[in-house]
Amino acid sequence: MGNGSAGAAPCNGTGLPPAGGHNIAALVLGIVLILLIVGGNGLVCLSVCTERALKTTTNYFIVxxxxxxxxxxxxxLPLYVYSEFQGGVWSLSTVLCDALMTMDVMLCTASIFNLCAISVDRFIAVSIPLNYNRRQIDLRQLILISTTWIFAFAVASPVIFGLNNVPNRDPSLCQLEDDNYIVYSSICSFFIPCPVMLVLYCAMFQGLKRWEEARKAKLRGSIYGANRKLYHPSTFIEREQTGLEPEECNPYARSDHPGDYVMNNGIQTVSYPHLKYPHPGHSRKRAKINGRERKAMRVLPVVVGAFLFCWTPFFVVHITRALCKSCTIPTQVTSTVTWLGYVNSALNPIIYTVFNAEFRNFFRKVLHLFC
Structure with missing residues (x-):
């Protein structure tokens, strides 16, 4: 890894610190980062597997x-950190280097493809909400998840199948040897999925906004229709025959027929089970789904934003080096964007903890067991 021109780095290999000497800072940073990534993402997987409230379709994609x-x-990361500790010199076999490059490209690509799969799944959930299975993962979601990993391996597979076996290969460097492949993998792993994902999220939130407006209008119409029925002259005749007092017929009266209040992300909705609404179960189902969907979707733009913040600099530097042979990019810049990309793997559990109360409660419960 790394001789000032190219080395093993996330998703396609770019330059790293000059060879020679022991990089203690890289060793410490690498160990801390590995512990954070394993601990945080391990808790995410454990929480979805053990907590019933977290067994949602969106969270299976998050897993x-x-x-x-x-x-x-x-x-x-262990092999990457080891090579960095050696000053960027690759002292292991070229076969292991190719395996490392393949896993590096595949796992980075799998991350962004998973984010794309989440955007597709959320778009479907908003576009056809009543036909979408929210209770358990179904065939459509299994196909989406499987496809992300199959495509990620397809992008990375040329490396393990001999792409790096070029004449005059330097065995002391672990890097991608083909500039055309660097451009191809960058486009497939980042520059195509990102715009697709952003377009889908924009369409999803537009659909969610229309859905919310329609739901509120329907709820207002239902309550207005119920009030008209309650205060219609025939209703009072009926009250006199049954002996009910006026407040007993009023859905807003103090509590002979209390309403069911539900908070949906700060919006209070109310349903009155004793009134004969048209399709009451359907109305309440839509309201409940809407609240859960909005809670789940709130965290996704933050996850996508963090991914783009961490990986965009790397891919810009990465593809620039491949396309512009005369461009000189300082080693420090390349090293910084490389580590920034790796840091993204530790951020998602933190984002879930901050923005999702259910994840936060589970993490707190687990930490209390060890503290």
Missing amino acids: SLAVADLLLALLV
């Missing part, structure tokens, strides 16, 4: 994303 980060920490 797939967490698995990609876990594998990165267990299979890629």
Whole structure:
């Protein structure tokens, strides 16, 4: 890894610190990062497997994303940190180097493909909400998750199948040897999925906004219709025959017929089970689904934003080096964007903890067992 021109780095290999000497800072940073990634993403997987409230379709995609980060920490980072500690010199076999490059490209690609799969799944959930299975993972979601990993391996497979076996290969460097492949893998792993993902999220939130407006209008219409029925003259005739007092017929009266209040992300909705709404179960189901969907979707833009913040600099530097042979990019810049990309794998569990109360409660419960 690294001779000032190219080395093993996330998702396609770029330059790293000059060879020679022991890089103690890289060793310490690498160990801390591995522990954070394994601990945080391990808790994410454990929480979804053990907590019933977290067994949602969105969270199964989050588990797939967490698995990609876990594998990165267990299979890629130790070898990367070891080489960095050696000053960027690759002292192991070229076969192991190719395996490392393959896993590096595949796991980085799997991360962004998982984010794309989440955006597709959320778009479907908003576009056809009543036909979407929210209770358990179904065939559509299994196909989406499987496809992300199959495509990620397809992008990375040329390396393990001999792409790096070029004449005059320097065995002291672990890097991708083909510039055309660097451009191809960068486009497939980042520059195509990102715009697709952003377009889907924009369409999803537009659909969610229309859904919310329609739901509120329907709820207002239902309550207005119920009030008209309650205060219609025939209703009072009926009250006199049954002996009910006026407040007993009023859904807003103090509590002979209390309403069911539900908070949906700060919006209070109310249903009155004793009134004969048209399709009351359907109305309450839509309201409940809407609240859960909005809670789940709130965290996704933050996850995507963090991914783009961490990986965009790397891919810009990475593809620039491959396309512009005359461009000189300082080693410090390349090293910084490389580590920034790796740091993203530790961020997602922190984001879930901050923005999702259910994950936060589980993490707190687990930490209390060890503290």
